[in-house]
Amino acid sequence: MDHNKKKTYLINTIAVVSLYLVFFVLIQTKIMNNYFVGIAIMTCIMIIMAISLNIVAGFLGEMALGHAGFMAIGAYASASFSMALIDSGLPLPHLVVLILAMIVGGIVAGIFGFLIGTPTLRLRGDYLGIVTIGFSEIIRIFFINFGPTGGAAGLKGITRLVNFHNVYWVTIIIVFLVFTLGRSKQGRAIISIREDEIASEAAGIPTTRYKVLAFSLAAFFAGIGGALYAHYQSFLEPSKFGFMFSIEMFVIVVLGGLGSLTGSIISAIVLTVLPEMLRSFSEYRLLVYSLVLIIMMIFRPQGIFGRSEFSLTAFIESLIQRKNIKNSIDGGEAS
Amino acid sequence: MTVLSAKNITMQFGGLTAVDQFNLELNANELVGLIGPNGAGKTTIFNMLTGVYVPTMGEIILNDQSIIKKTPHEIVKLGASRTFQNIRLFKDLTAVENVKIAYHNFIDYNMIQGMFRTKKFWDEEKKAQEECMKLLDIFDMGEYADTLAKNLPYGQQRKLEIARALASDPKVLMLDEPAAGMNPNETAELMETIHFIRNKFDITVLLIEHDMKLVMGICERIIVVDYGKTIAEGTPDEIKNNPEVIRAYLGD
Amino acid sequence: MNLFLQQLINGLNVGSIYALIAIGYTMVYGIIKLINFAHGEIMMFGAYFAFIAATSFQLPVWAVLLSSMVIMAIIGVTIEFVAYRPLRNAPRLSALITAIGVSLFLQNLALIIFKPDPKVMPKIFPETIYKLGEIEISSTTLITIGLSLFFMVLLDLYIRKTKQGRAMRAVSEDKDAAILMGINVNRTISLTFAVGSALGALGGVLFSVAYIQVYPTMGVMPGLKAFIAAVLGGIGIIPGAMLGGFIIGMVETMTKAYLSTTWADAIVFAILIIVLLFKPTGILGKNTKEKV
Numbered sequence: 081m082d083h084n085k086k087k088t089y090l091i092n093t094i095a096v097v098s099l100y101l102v103f104f105v106l107i108q109t110k111i112m113n114n115y116f117v118g119i120a121i122m123t124c125i126m127i128i129m130a131i132s133l134n135i136v137a138g139f140l141g142e143m144a145l146g147h148a149g150f151m152a153i154g155a156y157a158s159a160s161f162s163m164a165l166i167d168s169g170l171p172l173p174h175l176v177v178l179i180l181a182m183i184v185g186g187i188v189a190g191i192f193g194f195l196i197g198t199p200t201l202r203l204r205g206d207y208l209g210i211v212t213i214g215f216s217e218i219i220r221i222f223f224i225n226f227g228p229t230g231g232a233a234g235l236k237g238i239t240r241l242v243n244f245h246n247v248y249w250v251t252i253i254i255v256f257l258v259f260t261l262g263r264s265k266q267g268r269a270i271i272s273i274r275e276d277e278i279a280s281e282a283a284g285i286p287t288t289r290y291k292v293l294a295f296s297l298a299a300f301f302a303g304i305g306g307a308l309y310a311h312y313q314s315f316l317e318p319s320k321f322g323f324m325f326s327i328e329m330f331v332i333v334v335l336g337g338l339g340s341l342t343g344s345i346i347s348a349i350v351l352t353v354l355p356e357m358l359r360s361f362s363e364y365r366l367l368v369y370s371l372v373l374i375i376m377m378i379f380r381p382q383g384i385f386g387r388s389e390f391s392l393t394a395f396i397e398s399l400i401q402r403k404n405i406k407n408s409i410d411g412g413e414a415s
Numbered sequence: 416m417t418v419l420s421a422k423n424i425t426m427q428f429g430g431l432t433a434v435d436q437f438n439l440e441l442n443a444n445e446l447v448g449l450i451g452p453n454g455a456g457k458t459t460i461f462n463m464l465t466g467v468y469v470p471t472m473g474e475i476i477l478n479d480q481s482i483i484k485k486t487p488h489e490i491v492k493l494g495a496s497r498t499f500q501n502i503r504l505f506k507d508l509t510a511v512e513n514v515k516i517a518y519h520n521f522i523d524y525n526m527i528q529g530m531f532r533t534k535k536f537w538d539e540e541k542k543a544q545e546e547c548m549k550l551l552d553i554f555d556m557g558e559y560a561d562t563l564a565k566n567l568p569y570g571q572q573r574k575l576e577i578a579r580a581l582a583s584d585p586k587v588l589m590l591d592e593p594a595a596g597m598n599p600n601e602t603a604e605l606m607e608t609i610h611f612i613r614n615k616f617d618i619t620v621l622l623i624e625h626d627m628k629l630v631m632g633i634c635e636r637i638i639v640v641d642y643g644k645t646i647a648e649g650t651p652d653e654i655k656n657n658p659e660v661i662r663a664y665l666g667d
Numbered sequence: 668m669n670l671f672l673q674q675l676i677n678g679l680n681v682g683s684i685y686a687l688i689a690i691g692y693t694m695v696y697g698i699i700k701l702i703n704f705a706h707g708e709i710m711m712f713g714a715y716f717a718f719i720a721a722t723s724f725q726l727p728v729w730a731v732l733l734s735s736m737v738i739m740a741i742i743g744v745t746i747e748f749v750a751y752r753p754l755r756n757a758p759r760l761s762a763l764i765t766a767i768g769v770s771l772f773l774q775n776l777a778l779i780i781f782k783p784d785p786k787v788m789p790k791i792f793p794e795t796i797y798k799l800g801e802i803e804i805s806s807t808t809l810i811t812i813g814l815s816l817f818f819m820v821l822l823d824l825y826i827r828k829t830k831q832g833r834a835m836r837a838v839s840e841d842k843d844a845a846i847l848m849g850i851n852v853n854r855t856i857s858l859t860f861a862v863g864s865a866l867g868a869l870g871g872v873l874f875s876v877a878y879i880q881v882y883p884t885m886g887v888m889p890g891l892k893a894f895i896a897a898v899l900g901g902i903g904i905i906p907g908a909m910l911g912g913f914i915i916g917m918v919e920t921m922t923k924a925y926l927s928t929t930w931a932d933a934i935v936f937a938i939l940i941i942v943l944l945f946k947p948t949g950i951l952g953k954n955t956k957e958k959v
Contacts, residue, residue: 264529
């Protein structure tokens with residue numbers, strides 16, 4: 081690892097830890113009450129959903145409009161698992177149960193990602209989008225009819241294993257992993273498929289394999305997001321995982337910039353926090369939200385960051401540079 | 416020694432026969448040209464040879480293996496790579512990243528090692544960067560390494576396609592109109608480059624071209640197709656004076 | 668047997684409504700390659716305007732239908748002009764997201780204006796039950812199927828025999844060539860939206876008469892199903908939308924009757940997936956290969 085990369089890693093680590101400490105203090109001193117902590121937790125979960133969706137929508141460049149379906153699978157699978165585990169009486173600490181539940185949720189969702197992705201990814205563009213909607217709806221309807229997980233009435237009594245502290249770090253880890261994926265050979269392969277599938281195949285990339293990989297990974301992380309969601313809300317309802325929710329996630333990624341992970345993070349934060357803040361205007365907030373969407377698409381369709389990432393290191397360096405230039409100008413004038 | 420052979424390959428699209436019983440024998444280190452009027456079926460032949468189309472009939476052997484039912488990426492692994500008539504670069508990737516895509520199979524770390532940034536990852540990425548930069552340097556493109564492909568001048572884009580095709584370490588390199596849109600200087604440079612890489616990398620080159628100066632200048636053997644059929648085959652001198660060829664290009 | 672015939676008629680009823688709505692999707696997709704997510708809301712507003720015309724203004728049946736269709740035609744054209752035209756040359760994804768934005772906007776507009784509680788659509792058609800042996804057919808059903816078929820035939824004639832219809836087909840095939848032929852592309856596209864929206868509105872009115880309730884999110888599921896119908900028949904192909912609409916209506920009705928109400932929607936989606944995996948261009952669609 082060269083010097084510049086080490087510097088970047090250091091700066092980002094400091095930023096992440098500092099941010100955590102800020103939240104830690106705010107929570108411990110009760111400046112942030114339960115309501116705000118809840119928003120923060122949901123924001124982290126939505127960040128995970130947006131980041132995972134970006135693997136398919138951003139890196140691979142396909143319109144995946146059924147992401148809520150994988151979240152649902154992860155949620156229900158992990159909840160069933162944790163409930164069974166806790167019922168069995170094994171004296172496991174909550175954190176362990178949560179980690180196991182996340183793994184279960186992720187893997188089950190990932191398996192479905194593979195099963196659904198394999199036939200679906202033969203299609204492209206609009207058709208792919210429609211089929212993903214179809215699968216997502218079938219999943220939702222399945223859970224409405226599936227007695228063992230409560231059916232339409234929902235699944236109650238899930239132990240609340242999630243708190244801000246563990247969800248924050250899970251989010252950071254997932255963001256890190258998807259980021260490194262994007263800048264690895266596998267990520268490059270996936271991106272090359274987006275750029276030109278025929279050329280990618282002609283360059284030696286097994287495109288079908290990588291398309292399914294991207295889809296399965298996205299589903300895996302979505303499953304983890306679902307697991308966190310289940311163990312925070314303590315209650316699951318199939319209606320929450322409908323087509324509209326998938327669209328919301330997709331819009332978050334698009335507005336942040338397809339392919340930009342920092343864009344997804346910021347977009348997820350803004351689009352989760354803002355509606356909460358504007359609850360008093362709740363009647364009009366969805367109206368305004370949709371207007372913003374339309375206006376953004378007309379005037380800045382690439383989203384906030386397009387395909388690039390916001391680099392904290394570069395930002396700090398540019399600030400330092402500006403300060404140096406200012407100093408040398410002032411110094412020059414003074415002498 | 417034959418590296419690539421096509422036996423009576425035919426391509427039919429519905430009622431249209433685009434290529435009719437085409438035969439090809441490429442020997443090691445040959446530099447062969449494939450020419451013919453527009454619409455003669457040359458790119459279709461390339462597409463069959465590289466697995467993009469499955470021939471309606473016939474057999475294709477690459478390095479003693481039948482590649483008829485193989486996908487393009489499998490064929491790349493077996494040692495054949497190509498460039499495209501209309502340039503198909505990965506526009507939002509840099510030049511060196513474009514080359515790294517073709518170098519993919521020589522980079523040895525799995526997804527987990529990549530995601531967790533192990534030592535293997537850093538070592539392999541370093542190797543990939545070095546090797547791909549070497550390829551770019553052969554084409555004098557070192558300064559463009561970190562430029563996005565879409566921002567490269569046209570001539571550099573064409574060169575990048577060839578550099579990328581070489582990154583997969585092919586035995587057979589198929590170039591589809593590599594000189595299209597180039598000025599005479601660039602074309603002369605390209606001719607030297609093709610000679611150079613054929614010798615340095617010990618490869619066989621098959622190229623489609625309309626630029627006769629390039630074809631006559633560097634090809635050792637030329638195959639002429641028209642309406643999907645081979646109408647002549649021979650040395651540049653033989654082809655230049657072949658009445659069938661003249662008739663195909665200029666009409667009766 | 669009787670149950671089957673009865674359900675067949677129900678299927679035709681529902682199917683003709685889906686067909687009307689599906690036509691709007693397919694015409695817009697055919698001409699500007701956009702999935703107009705907001706079309707379900709056009710159907711919804713069509714129902715609301717009919718409701719207002721029938722209750723507040725006590726208009727006769729023909730005026731209710733006509734006013735709803737005309738108003739929604741105008742609104743459809745306006746939406747195209749304001750939200751879609753600026754993105755005519757933008758990537759498909761941007762236009763798609765804008766369509767989603769318009770859909771959300773219209774849903775919430777309806778929520779604010781009309782409030783979420785469902786309104787009851789009055790019976791604007793004469794209510795007589797005809798008996799054919801053991802089978803009952805209501806006059807409403809007959810009128811629904813009849814009106815739908817009437818307008819579908821009308822549309823087919825319009826597309827095939829009139830100058831504007833030919834222009835629509837030309838723009839769908841090749842926009843640039845159409846411009847070179849002197850066709851006013853903007854006007855043709857607006858006309859397409861007008862016709863599609865009018866038929867969608869009609870579908871909305873008939874839907875609300877059949878299912879009685881009018882509420883802001885009533886367009887979401889029927890819209891999705893009608894869209895699936897359009898894809899099933901071959902997106903961009905008008906007879907395909909009609910065919911698809913009837914098939915989806917039939918499948919939904921039969922599933923509800925013989926299998927289970929709750930799984931009916933899932934089966935519709937499953938059909939969609941199977942069709943797309945094996946014949947993505949739809950039943951009446953043609954295959955196109957990308958040139959390498």
